[in-house]
Amino acid sequence: MFSSINPGVKEKTAEHILRLVLFLFLAFLPSVWHGQYALGLLTLMAVYGVLLIGLDATVGYLGQVNLAHAALFAIGAYGTALSIKAGAPFPFALLAGIITAFIPGAALAIPSLRLEGPQFALSTLSFASLTIVVLNQCESITNGALGLTIERPSFFSIKLDPTGFYWFCLVVLYSIWLASDQLLKSRIGMAIEALHDSPTATDALGIGSLRHKVLAFAWGSALAGLAGGLHVMNFGYLQPAAFGYELMVVLLLGVVFGGRRSQWGAFLGAAVVTMLPNLLSNRFLFSALVSTGCLLAFISPVKTLISRRMPSFNEAAPACAMLFALLLSFFVPNIEEWRKGIFALFLFAAVVGLPDGIAGALTAAVNNVLVFNPEPLPEAKGSIPSPKVLTGYPLRTSHLTKFFGGVTAVDTFSIEIKPGEVVGLVGPNGSGKTTLINLVSGLYSPDTGSIEIAGSHPRHGSLMAAAAAGASRTFQNLQPFYSLTALDSIIVCQKKVDRPAAMGLLRTVGLEDKARKRCSELSFGDLRFLEIGRALATCPRILMLDEPAAGMSKPDITRLIGLIDSIKQTASIGILLIEHHQDVITELCNRVAVMNGGSLIALGTPEEIRKNPRVIEAYLGAEDLHASCMIKTEEEPC
Amino acid sequence: MNPEILAYTQMAVSGALMGLAYALVAYGFQLTFAAGKAVNFGQGELVMLGAFVGLTLTGIGIPYWLSIAGAMAVGTGLGWFVERSAVRLALKQHNEGWILLTIIIGLFAVSAAENIWGREDKPYPVPWQDGSIDFYGISVTWPEITIAAGALGAMILIEIAKRCTMFGIAVQAVSADPDAAELCGIRSTSATSLSWAVSGAAAAFAGTIIGPVTTVGPTMAAALTLKAFSVAVVAGLDSAIGLVFTGIFLGTVENLSGFLLGSGWRETPGLILLILALALRPQGIFGKKIIRKV
Numbered sequence: 001m002f003s004s005i006n007p008g009v010k011e012k013t014a015e016h017i018l019r020l021v022l023f024l025f026l027a028f029l030p031s032v033w034h035g036q037y038a039l040g041l042l043t044l045m046a047v048y049g050v051l052l053i054g055l056d057a058t059v060g061y062l063g064q065v066n067l068a069h070a071a072l073f074a075i076g077a078y079g080t081a082l083s084i085k086a087g088a089p090f091p092f093a094l095l096a097g098i099i100t101a102f103i104p105g106a107a108l109a110i111p112s113l114r115l116e117g118p119q120f121a122l123s124t125l126s127f128a129s130l131t132i133v134v135l136n137q138c139e140s141i142t143n144g145a146l147g148l149t150i151e152r153p154s155f156f157s158i159k160l161d162p163t164g165f166y167w168f169c170l171v172v173l174y175s176i177w178l179a180s181d182q183l184l185k186s187r188i189g190m191a192i193e194a195l196h197d198s199p200t201a202t203d204a205l206g207i208g209s210l211r212h213k214v215l216a217f218a219w220g221s222a223l224a225g226l227a228g229g230l231h232v233m234n235f236g237y238l239q240p241a242a243f244g245y246e247l248m249v250v251l252l253l254g255v256v257f258g259g260r261r262s263q264w265g266a267f268l269g270a271a272v273v274t275m276l277p278n279l280l281s282n283r284f285l286f287s288a289l290v291s292t293g294c295l296l297a298f299i300s301p302v303k304t305l306i307s308r309r310m311p312s313f314n315e316a317a318p319a320c321a322m323l324f325a326l327l328l329s330f331f332v333p334n335i336e337e338w339r340k341g342i343f344a345l346f347l348f349a350a351v352v353g354l355p356d357g358i359a360g361a362l363t364a365a366v367n368n369v370l371v372f373n374p375e376p377l378p379e380a381k382g383s384i385p386s387p388k389v390l391t392g393y394p395l396r397t398s399h400l401t402k403f404f405g406g407v408t409a410v411d412t413f414s415i416e417i418k419p420g421e422v423v424g425l426v427g428p429n430g431s432g433k434t435t436l437i438n439l440v441s442g443l444y445s446p447d448t449g450s451i452e453i454a455g456s457h458p459r460h461g462s463l464m465a466a467a468a469a470g471a472s473r474t475f476q477n478l479q480p481f482y483s484l485t486a487l488d489s490i491i492v493c494q495k496k497v498d499r500p501a502a503m504g505l506l507r508t509v510g511l512e513d514k515a516r517k518r519c520s521e522l523s524f525g526d527l528r529f530l531e532i533g534r535a536l537a538t539c540p541r542i543l544m545l546d547e548p549a550a551g552m553s554k555p556d557i558t559r560l561i562g563l564i565d566s567i568k569q570t571a572s573i574g575i576l577l578i579e580h581h582q583d584v585i586t587e588l589c590n591r592v593a594v595m596n597g598g599s600l601i602a603l604g605t606p607e608e609i610r611k612n613p614r615v616i617e618a619y620l621g622a623e624d625l626h627a628s629c630m631i632k633t634e635e636e637p638c
Numbered sequence: 639m640n641p642e643i644l645a646y647t648q649m650a651v652s653g654a655l656m657g658l659a660y661a662l663v664a665y666g667f668q669l670t671f672a673a674g675k676a677v678n679f680g681q682g683e684l685v686m687l688g689a690f691v692g693l694t695l696t697g698i699g700i701p702y703w704l705s706i707a708g709a710m711a712v713g714t715g716l717g718w719f720v721e722r723s724a725v726r727l728a729l730k731q732h733n734e735g736w737i738l739l740t741i742i743i744g745l746f747a748v749s750a751a752e753n754i755w756g757r758e759d760k761p762y763p764v765p766w767q768d769g770s771i772d773f774y775g776i777s778v779t780w781p782e783i784t785i786a787a788g789a790l791g792a793m794i795l796i797e798i799a800k801r802c803t804m805f806g807i808a809v810q811a812v813s814a815d816p817d818a819a820e821l822c823g824i825r826s827t828s829a830t831s832l833s834w835a836v837s838g839a840a841a842a843f844a845g846t847i848i849g850p851v852t853t854v855g856p857t858m859a860a861a862l863t864l865k866a867f868s869v870a871v872v873a874g875l876d877s878a879i880g881l882v883f884t885g886i887f888l889g890t891v892e893n894l895s896g897f898l899l900g901s902g903w904r905e906t907p908g909l910i911l912l913i914l915a916l917a918l919r920p921q922g923i924f925g926k927k928i929i930r931k932v
Contacts, residue, residue, distance in 0.1 A: 065737040111917030118677055121737050122867055123916045126909040129864055133909075137902045245860055249745055252738060313727055332753075341749030344742045351738050352727070 004371045011372040023174055030163055039162050040234070041274055046169035047230045048270035052254045053180050053263055054223025057216045059252065060260035061184055063196040064117070067248055068108060068124035071131035072221050074243035076101035076228025078135065078142060081150045081238050090155045097229030098222050105221020109214045116199075128248065135240035147239035150232060169230055176223060177263050183219065190492040192216050193261075194481040201479035204441055205493045206467030206538050246340065253343055257350040259357025268358050280335050280342070290322070290329045297322040297349060318353030321345045377487070377515055381500035383508040384570045387470060387539045392455025394419055394470070394542040394574030395440065400449035402432075402439055409435040411598035412449070417542060417574035422564065424585040424606070425578045427595035428618060433578045434476055436595070437544045440576075441473045442466035454541035472540030474531040476547045476578075480519040486530055487515040493537035502537065508566070509533040510559060525556045532563065543567065544576045549584050557581065564588050594618065648776050649897050650890045655782045656851065657889020661881040662789035662844045663866035664873070666837040669796070671875045672813040673833035676725050676736050680744020681841055682863030684720075686856060687747055688713045688842025689849040690755050693762055702765050709842045717838015721831050744859065751856045759857070762849035781850035788847040790882070792840055797878055809833055861905065865892075868912040874922020884923070 007014065026046075030039055051073055058066040079100025083093045108127050115123060135142050142148065154160065160168060183189060195202040195209040202209040232238055250273050258269025279286045297319045301311035311319075325345040332338050354361060393416050400413040410432045417423050425433050438444045440451055445461025458465035481489050490502040506512050509529040514522060522530065528548055535543055545564070549557050561584060567573055568588070579585050585592060585606060592609045594602040596618040602609055609615055663685055667677045678684065688709040695705035724739035764784075770777040800806035809829045811819040816826040845854075852858060869888055873880035888908050896904035915922065 063734060065734050111913070115916055115920055117734055118679075118737060119871070119916055119920055121679070121734075122871060123913055126864065126868070126912045130906060130909045130913075133902065133906055137900075249741065252741075256738065317723060337753055338749055341746050341753070344746035344749060347742045348739065348746075351735055351742065355735075 005369060006371045006373070009373060010375060012375070014370075014372060019174075019177070023170060026170055027167060030166060036162065039166055041278070043162070043166045043169050043234045044231075045270050045274040046166065046173045047227050047234060048251075048254065048274055049173045049267045050169075050176050050223055050230065051227035052251065052258070052266035052270050053176055054220040054227065055251055055255050056260060056263070056266045057180070057184070057192075057220035057223070059255050060262070060265075061189065061192045061196070062213060062216045065121040065252075066124050066217075066220070067121055068105075068127045068131075069220065069224055069251055070243050070245075070248040071128035072101045072105050072224035073228045073231070073247075074131060074135060074238075074240065075104060076225030077232040077238055077243075078148070078228075079225065080229035081148050081232045082141070084150045084153055084232075085148070088153075090153045093153060093233075094226065094229040097232075098225040101225025101228060102218060102222045105224070106214060106218040109217035109221075110210075114210070128245070132240050132244055135243075142240070145240060147237060149237050152233045152236065165234065169234070172226070172230065173267075176226070177267070180219075180223075181263055187492060187497050188212065188215065190484055190488050193483045194489075194492050197481045197483055198479040200443065200463070201475065201481070201534075203463035204443070204467060204473055204475075205534060206464060206472075206495070207492060208464055249340075249343065249347070253347045253350070255357075256347065257354070257357055259354075259359030259361075262357075262359045262363075264363075265357045265359035272358075276343075276346075277339070280339055283329075283335060286335060287326075287329045290326050293346075293349070294319075294322040294326045297353060300353075314352050318349035321349040321352075325349075374516065378499035378503045380503040380507045380512060382504040384505070384536055384567055384573075385501065385539045386570055387454075387541050387572050390419075390454075390572050392452065393417060394421075394454055394572075395576065396452040397440065398450050398452075400436070400439055400451065401447050402435055402444060403447050408598045410439060410446075413595075413598075413600055414449075415593060415600065415603070417576060419541075419572045419574055420568060420570070421590045422568055422575040422577055422588050424589035424592040425576055425595065426580070426585060426592060426609075431595040431618075432598040433595055434546055435598075437473060437546055437576070437578065440466065440542075441471050441544060467538065470539075470541035471544065472535040472538045472542070473544040474528070474535055474546055474548060476550065478524070478527050478531065480522075480527050480530065482520040483518065485516055485518050486511050486522065486526075489519060489530055490533055490537045493534045495539065505533050505537055508536075509563060525552050528552060528556075529560070529563070536567070540573060542574045542576065544578075546578050547580065548577070549579055549581045557584065560584070561587055644775055646894065646897075649893045651776050651778065652782065653889040653891070653893025654886045655778070655786050655889070656848075656893070657869075657885040657887065658789040658882065659785045659844055659848045659851075659885075660862075660865045660869045660889060661885025662792060663841060663862060664870035664881050664885065665793050665796070665878060666840045666844075667866065667870040668875055668878065668881065669833045669837040669840070670721075670725075671870075673809055673830040674725065674729055674813075674816070676729055677740075677870075677875075678717075678720055678725075678744075678834075678837070679737055679740040679863065680720065680747060680859075681837075681866060682859035682861070683744040683747040683751075684713060684716055684838055684841035685845040685848065685862050686751060686854070686859040687716060688845030689762065689854040689858070690751055690845075691842070692846040692849065693760060693854050694755075696763060706843065706846045709846050710839045713838040713840075713842025713845075714835045715838070717841070718831055718835045720838070721834035725834070726827070726830075744863075748856050748859055751859075755854075755856075757856060759853035759855035762846075762854050764850045779851075781847075785847045785851060788843065792843055793878055793882070796836060796840070805829075805832060864905070864912075865908055868908040868915075870922075872911055872915040872923060874925020876926065877922070877924035880922065880924025 029042060055066065055069045058064055076097040080093045080097035083096035088096060136145055152160065191202065191207045191212045194207060195212055199209040254269030254273040255266060257272055258267065259265025279289060301315040301319050304311040304315055325342055328338055328342060329335065350357065395417040398414045400410055402410040413436060427433055435444065439446050442458065442461060442463040442465055450457060453466060453469040453471050456469045458469040484492065487502060487506060490505055491497055491499065494502060503515065506515055509532055511526060511529060514526060519527060519530065532545065532548060549560055552560065564575065565588060567575065577589065589606055591603060592606050593600055594609060594615050601614045601618060602612045663681060666681055671677050691712045692705045692709035695708045696702060700708065720740060720743055724743055725736045728735035728739060764781055766780040770779040800810065808824045809832060811822065811824055812826045812829040820826050869881060869885045873884035888911065891907045892904055895907050
């Protein structure tokens with residue numbers, strides 16, 4: 001088709017230029033599009049831009065359905081309005097709005113962010129309903145359902161006219177856009193995306209899922225408050241009913257339709273939701289728009305039909321929804337009566353058919369035509385980082401016990417691992433190996449016994465505490481950060497961002513040439529190596545590898561042995577290695593611990609273990625039971 | 639009896655009976671949550687549509703009992719539709735899109751109801767004579783008794799069906815592990831669809847028994863969804879008996895607080911209870927704790 005064009009700039013630069021052009025255009029728009037009404041709409045668009053960038057932090061980056069944003073917007077608006085009534089000047093009134101939204105936002109975040117999915121959506125929904133009830137009922141403060149009227153204060157003795165205020169809103173939007181971009185592309189943003197993919201791995205690697213969740217939510221709430229303040233200064237009138245469920249759905253429409261995880265998406269969404277209600281009043285324009293949307297929605301299912309296949313649900317459903325909207329636009333006597341229904345149909349089509357929104361679709365189209373210069377990769381430096389604390393044994397457990405109901409998964413387990421030592425942990429399936437690692441890494445809390453990591457006793461049952469003490473692990477079932485690149489997966493695990501060192505670590509695990517690839521594009525074997533790289537990036541004292549060779553090809557296993565051997569040379573790291581591959585164990589381990597039924601049945605060098613009668617019994621059954629011996633040989637031999 | 643205490647008791651009893659209706663709607667959440675860990679954020683809208691369909695059927699001269707059956711048939715279809723169009727794909731992709739999609743379908747339902755049946759609340763006529771039964775000065779109306787008997791009866795019936803029929807056992811197998819159930823020859827998508835259809839029927843049925851006590855209108859949906867959510871979450875998403883207790887408790891508290899604090903505050907105890915339950919005991923009072931596995 002087309003040959004790609006290289007404009008000779010980096011994507012970031014191109015984005016900067018485009019954004020500047022957009023804002024200049026917006027700033028000059030009022031001189032072409034006259035009138036008080038148009039100016040009001042444009043200001044509202046800028047305000048919604050700020051609001052949706054905030055909502056995108058939770059709905060997009062965090063991936064949680066947040067239904068409290070409209071309520072936080074209302075709280076911010078009331079905060080600003082009431083402080084203006086109390087005589088606060090312009091900047092303080094805005095600040096009051098931010099703070100009044102930020103405090104309940106952060107307070108709500110802490111309990112409700114321990115929740116996932118539907119429970120999170122629910123707690124935000126009940127918070128939103130509660131807010132509206134309180135705003136309606138506390139008549140002495142908020143004037144109840146009658147609402148508040150305020151006058152916009154002057155900005156440092158300059159009386160802002162509507163155009164001036166519009167420009168002010170544009171400046172705010174521009175700065176928020178840049179700030180949000182910076183924040184969400186930094187390590188914090190990476191951490192937020194990482195915890196979306198795997199909260200367990202995020203905690204186990206010491207990145208901390210809760211603090212980043214709260215941060216994202218607090219940032220979003222502060223922006224909601226700011227937008228609320230601007231909104232009330234723009235309109236001059238406030239009423240609780242305006243901030244109900246319907247507004248919330250409209251805001252979600254904006255973020256989803258515009259494109260999640262993108263400031264451009266939030267802005268486009270704001271433009272759509274501001275202009276859409278006005279389109280509904282112009283029948284002709286609306287029908288034309290819906291027809292275009294309908295045609296676009298029909299392209300992909302028709303293409304599939306032409307190639308003689310049945311269109312899939314994601315192709316057919318948006319087309320049906322748009323067709324339905326088209327029918328409504330032609331046959332319903334009063335379109336505005338059906339406003340909610342039409343929003344619903346658009347939103348349905350967008351959620352199913354355009355998962356990345358308009359911004360996502362446009363970016364994909366641009367990337368098809370233009371090839372930007374890639375961001376330069378850092379120069380690789382160093383290899384395996386040495387831990388800073390060197391006190392005590394890397395790991396020492398004593399009498400560790402864990403029950404699951406009536407099952408004793410780990411039974412009075414005691415072991416010490418010396419610096420630079422590799423201890424193999426073997427045993428039949430279900431013998432408690434992974435549970436032991438889960439106990440040490442803090443995923444489970446032991447019922448009795450103690451864990452000492454690098455001389456300290458981390459709080460039991462806390463992944464973060466164990467990680468802070470110096471424990472790090474990989475997972476038997478991979479827990480990759482799918483939306484991050486290989487390099488970013490390493491950087492996000494570092495305690496202090498050091499890009500050359502991250503690149504060096506990537507070189508050590510053999511993924512240097514795949515640094516820019518997203519984890520979703522990496523092969524299974526590569527992901528296993530990346531998990532080891534991630535674990536090393538936290539500078540651990542004790543590294544726990546849970547079946548690293550499982551599912552790996554022969555050459556990869558050889559590479560893995562080389563890698564673990566070179567970690568072993570970094571004398572201060574102890575390694576606990578669960579593995580079923582006999583050759584890996586023999587080649588690497590100084591000592592081997594054998595578990596059966598939750599308890600440690602043997603501990604010694606690989607040779608000693610191989611001759612130990614109790615180990616043979618655990619794997620193959622006792623000598624005199626020939627029948628069970630025949631059956632049990634199917635298990636992985638030790 | 640002291641007239642003041644009598645008034646409170648009267649309030650509490652009416653609230654408790656209404657609470658059983660919330661329990662029935664919440665039971666619909668449990669059914670769908672068991673099969674596929676998703677709930678319908680538009681469940682209240684299904685209740686509203688069920689009530690409207692029943693109302694329309696009685697309006698054209700069909701007897702009350704048959705109108706209930708008709709509403710339940712429509713509810714079954716709608717429940718199936720929500721699963722097919724909003725939930726199935728998103729659950730397959732392991733994202734939260736289904737929450738948005740069920741909200742969206744609910745929104746469309748409200749808009750459609752507003753335009754088809756109008757925005758005003760309508761009374762739901764029932765064939766019983768007016769008046770009520772008195773127990774020691776506390777009066778209970780016939781529609782209220784229908785709510786209690788209907789809600790408990792429906793829940794007991796479904797629970798029996800879940801335990802004693804092949805379909806019910808298949809659904810339980812799918813809820814425990816869909817892949818393993820598929821390997822045993824159970825179509826897990828069909829079992830999930832069945833759960834959603836039953837949940838839709840329960841919601842529509844709830845609409846036809848709630849309608850005569852309250853009134854029927856598009857605004858009833860959102861409030862009902864939240865109340866049913868409160869009941870379901872506070873009780874826990876896997877205990878039917880817990881729902882009954884929590885429903886009765888919440889209905890009572892709601893009626894009393896509406897009476898004592900003013901009708902504007904009616905909803906607040908339920909909402910605060912919901913937030914507290916989510917913060918302190920996310921698995922619910924009657925629920926089992928889930929162990930994370932890696």
